[in-house]
Amino acid sequence: MTITHFDAVLLFSLFTSIVFGITQRAEPRMMIRFGAFCFVLFVLGTVAGSWLMWLIKH
């Protein structure tokens, strides 16, 4: 099995955000909000980091 870098980011962010959401908040609604927040932060953080590395290289 091979996946693209972005697929790996999405999968990693999804699984990790689900666990963070469930374990770090007590109310179901807050779990969903925190999980979604973590997911967005993971993905955007990785994209931002990738562009930063590209800028450093060029």
Place this chain on the structure above:
Amino acid sequence: MMATEMANSVQVPARAAGRSSSMALLVLIAGWLVPGAGHFMLGKWVRGLLLFVSLMLMFGVGVALQGKIYSPNTGDLLDILNFVGDLGTGLLYVVARIFDLGQVAVVTVSADYGTKFMVVAGLLNVIAAVDAHSLATGRKAS
């Protein structure tokens, strides 16, 4: 002294609201051995199922990407830490070792991702097991 008194005043009602310590320990161990099992034991079916599916898939994707599963070692510090992370997956680690999964050399980037997926799955499983323990003791409200 004052900090200790404050800590005690917080912990006493939490313990009173929770289950017995042996039950809480059982929940912790079950949650470590099988992802989500601690939450299942507490009747948190949806959370348990989500944890089970997420962590199984994360570990499964890691294996499918041909990631490495670390053996007990006394070599490089990072190898030791990766082994500790892998151990967090509980029975999944045992099953993977029995079937000789993850024993090939990491030669591709995606295989390296797979290695990290499995290590992180183990670390997340420990967090999930501790969460179940906190629910059992009453430290976490719901």
